[in-house]
Amino acid sequence: MPKAFFERFEKEVSIDAYGAYKLDASLILQALHVLYQNDGYTFLVDMTAIDYLHQPSALRRFAIVYLLRDRLFSSVITLKIDVDETLAVDSIASLFKSANWAEREIWDQYGIHFKNHPNLKRILNHKEFIGHPLRKDYPITQGQLCHKSDDLMDEMTPRLKRKGIESHDALMFLNLGPAHPASHGTIRTFVALEAEMIRCAISEIGYLHRGFEKSCENHTYNQIIPYTDRLNYCSAILNNIAFAHAVEGILGIELPDRAQFIRVIIGELSRMIDHLVCLAAILVDMGALTNYWYLYNPRENVYDLLSKLTGARLTNSYMRIGGMSHDLYEGFEHDLHVCLKAIDTGVGDTLTLIEHNRIFHDRTQNVGIISQEEAINRSLSGPNLRACGVAYDLRVNAPYYHYESFDFDMALGSVGDVYDRIMVRFEEIRQSKRIIEQAMKRLPKGAVCVADRSISLPPKHEVYGNIEGLMNQFKLVFEGVKVPPCEAYRAIEGANGELGFFIVSDGSPKPYKVKVRPPCFYAMAAYPSIIEGGMIADAVLSLGSLNIIAGELDR
Amino acid sequence: MAVGAEAIFGDSVITSTLESALSWARESSMWPYVFGTACCAIEFMSVASSKYDISRFGAEVVRFSPRQADLLIVAGTISYKQAPILKKIYDQMCEPKWVISAGACACSGGFYDNYTTLQGIDAIIPVDVYVAGCPPRPEAFLDALLAIQKIQADEPLLLDRAKRVFKGRLDA
Numbered sequence: 163m164p165k166a167f168f169e170r171f172e173k174e175v176s177i178d179a180y181g182a183y184k185l186d187a188s189l190i191l192q193a194l195h196v197l198y199q200n201d202g203y204t205f206l207v208d209m210t211a212i213d214y215l216h217q218p219s220a221l222r223r224f225a226i227v228y229l230l231r232d233r234l235f236s237s238v239i240t241l242k243i244d245v246d247e248t249l250a251v252d253s254i255a256s257l258f259k260s261a262n263w264a265e266r267e268i269w270d271q272y273g274i275h276f277k278n279h280p281n282l283k284r285i286l287n288h289k290e291f292i293g294h295p296l297r298k299d300y301p302i303t304q305g306q307l308c309h310k311s312d313d314l315m316d317e318m319t320p321r322l323k324r325k326g327i328e329s330h331d332a333l334m335f336l337n338l339g340p341a342h343p344a345s346h347g348t349i350r351t352f353v354a355l356e357a358e359m360i361r362c363a364i365s366e367i368g369y370l371h372r373g374f375e376k377s378c379e380n381h382t383y384n385q386i387i388p389y390t391d392r393l394n395y396c397s398a399i400l401n402n403i404a405f406a407h408a409v410e411g412i413l414g415i416e417l418p419d420r421a422q423f424i425r426v427i428i429g430e431l432s433r434m435i436d437h438l439v440c441l442a443a444i445l446v447d448m449g450a451l452t453n454y455w456y457l458y459n460p461r462e463n464v465y466d467l468l469s470k471l472t473g474a475r476l477t478n479s480y481m482r483i484g485g486m487s488h489d490l491y492e493g494f495e496h497d498l499h500v501c502l503k504a505i506d507t508g509v510g511d512t513l514t515l516i517e518h519n520r521i522f523h524d525r526t527q528n529v530g531i532i533s534q535e536e537a538i539n540r541s542l543s544g545p546n547l548r549a550c551g552v553a554y555d556l557r558v559n560a561p562y563y564h565y566e567s568f569d570f571d572m573a574l575g576s577v578g579d580v581y582d583r584i585m586v587r588f589e590e591i592r593q594s595k596r597i598i599e600q601a602m603k604r605l606p607k608g609a610v611c612v613a614d615r616s617i618s619l620p621p622k623h624e625v626y627g628n629i630e631g632l633m634n635q636f637k638l639v640f641e642g643v644k645v646p647p648c649e650a651y652r653a654i655e656g657a658n659g660e661l662g663f664f665i666v667s668d669g670s671p672k673p674y675k676v677k678v679r680p681p682c683f684y685a686m687a688a689y690p691s692i693i694e695g696g697m698i699a700d701a702v703l704s705l706g707s708l709n710i711i712a713g714e715l716d717r
Numbered sequence: 718m719a720v721g722a723e724a725i726f727g728d729s730v731i732t733s734t735l736e737s738a739l740s741w742a743r744e745s746s747m748w749p750y751v752f753g754t755a756c757c758a759i760e761f762m763s764v765a766s767s768k769y770d771i772s773r774f775g776a777e778v779v780r781f782s783p784r785q786a787d788l789l790i791v792a793g794t795i796s797y798k799q800a801p802i803l804k805k806i807y808d809q810m811c812e813p814k815w816v817i818s819a820g821a822c823a824c825s826g827g828f829y830d831n832y833t834t835l836q837g838i839d840a841i842i843p844v845d846v847y848v849a850g851c852p853p854r855p856e857a858f859l860d861a862l863l864a865i866q867k868i869q870a871d872e873p874l875l876l877d878r879a880k881r882v883f884k885g886r887l888d889a
Contacts, residue, residue: 301832302831305833306797311801341802369754369798370793371796372834458766462763476756476760713756
């Protein structure tokens with residue numbers, strides 16, 4: 163409970179039906195200052211806007227939502243302000259650096275202006291785009307052709323000026339990406355070089371913006387599961403779990419123990435293979451190709467297991483609201499054992515090559531450093547934050563699915579450089595293996611879905627055996643799961659950090675609004691400041707070590 | 718002692734056309750440029766890795782400069798924002814060149830039927846082979862490569878591919 167905040171704003175704050183602290187838009191900057199300085203709410207989880215156009219009971223069309231965590235990271239508080247007809251509110255980017263991109267996104271998607279924002283321009287949609295697509299009156303299929311990419315000089319020139327560089331004569335401007343092998347497909351960083359040193363860098367994202375959040379408003383909750391697969395496609399099932407977990411929170415249901423344990427096992431396996439790709443790719447970026455095969459080939463073993471289990475290699479869609487599509491198969495334990503052994507061997511072989519390797523140390527140690535304060539202020543999470551030495555892991559700070567009962571260690575770095583980010587991931591692979599082994603030993607028997615027939619499908623013998631079962635299946639498939647009206651945020655520890663969903667439901671089978679809290683988004687926002695002043699070759703490693711996945715970054 | 722073809726044919730001479738000899742030589746040394754943007758690019762990593770091993774078909778020399786490549790593999794969603802870049806990359810490749818559109822998104826926009834996603838890259842650049850799947854399995858990528866090789870074998874080398882008529886939405 164934020165004490166100082168309540169003392170100071172006793173009269174102005176009200177608590178709405180869903181537990182959010184509501185206050186007047188003019189007070190938001192002051193309120194956040196008090197929360198930040200006196201109550202220790204230093205971590206901005208996410209911020210987003212809601213368009214209430216189709217909800218006539220709302221007084222104002224737009225509202226903005228701020229999600230914050232305190233120093234212990236264990237709980238989230240929600241602040242909410244209504245936006246008046248000027249469609250302008252104060253920017254909080256002076257307090258939280260992470261708000262810079264978050265506010266740009268709200269401007270881009272909803273057309274809400276932020277006063278005193280340092281650089282309020284579009285971020286996900288292209289320069290020629292007209293309108294604000296997440297507004298309820300924007301037609302979902304109305305695409306707009308882009309003819310020319312942004313040259314980004316409108317950002318570069320003022321940024322150089324702020325650094326005291328007026329003349330461009332000594333500089334070379336270079337685009338790293340979006341079509342560059344080390345930029346992982348779609349990430350563009352525009353740099354001003356002086357010899358090989360980066361004097362100034364600007365990142366542009368949105369090249370893989372696929373309209374996830376708009377598509378969600380058009381699909382039932384279970385139909386959204388395949389879309390979540392494609393957020394962070396390196397660990398698809400963790401995204402399934404995060405989304406289902408958020409919806410189950412609103413429904414107020416608790417999964418059967420077996421379902422929770424299976425989610426732990428498959429989730430941790432996904433975390434392992436996500437880290438494998440990240441580590442394999444960054445070692446290739448460094449020129450160490452052999453390690454790529456050592457780390458990537460065990461992924462094939464896991465693909466085989468997942469194909470057997472879910473029918474798909476990469477985009478599995480295994481989870482459902484209220485459980486999962488089916489139980490584990492016979493022989494799963496043996497296959498899992500083979501996978502874990504293969505990963506162990508791959509990780510061991512790789513570490514033998516790099517752990518005491520002078521070139522590896524020189525390339526990674528004290529490169530791309532982020533300090534603790536900076537990392538928290540920029541809302542980094544997951545391995546990237548833990549590499550800075552901040553003990554924040556949702557599995558420990560706010561345990562779910564019995565994580566508190568597992569014996570595992572949180573891997574922490576000390577410097578916050580590329581080396582720490584790599585080594586934290588190696589250690590997390592080991593720890594995930596420990597969790598999986600314990601979970602397999604304790605795996606209880608029982609159902610894998612909740613018994614509530616308005617949420618999960620009836621067993622097949624009932625569907626084919628009696629009319630009630632048939633009707634039940636028909637109605638659930640055609641209408642979907644109905645979720646009571648609510649505005650709620652719930653998160654799990656994804657492979658890249660805090661992966662949460664803020665969902666606005668209105669009682670219908672389709673969400674009114676879905677906002678992902680993508681860990682990559684905030685890591686990417688921090689990237690230009692990490693690489694400025696460093697060598698261009700190090701910028702490639704910094705990007706690899708942050709593990710930016712475009713699907714999740716751009717949504 | 719002669720081995721292989723020499724042992725079989727001895728001193729005899731094989732006659733063929735220049736076209737078919739060159740097509741035969743080219744088909745097993747494609748140099749792909751992977752325009753990987755999303756999930757499909759992760760599956761392409763498997764295609765290039767040990768288990769599926771694209772080098773069995775002579776296409777393992779993955780180039781990261783379009784100027785050195787003759788096969789463009791578009792693996793992943795192409796948004797409207799990305800489209801001008803894809804077109805530029807395609808234009809930078811020298812003739813003769815071929816294009817594989819891999820995965821549902823590149824072929825048709827996939828299930829991203831919304832304001833961001835180009836509904837099929839063939840609105841921007843010409844496509845030779847389409848691969849279904851979301852994402853396609855590695856075998857499907859290899860199958861597409863074989864289909865490209867078949868196109869090459871059947872196509873006269875001296876045919877000037879640049880003269881093919883194609884007008885995309887971004888062509889002035």
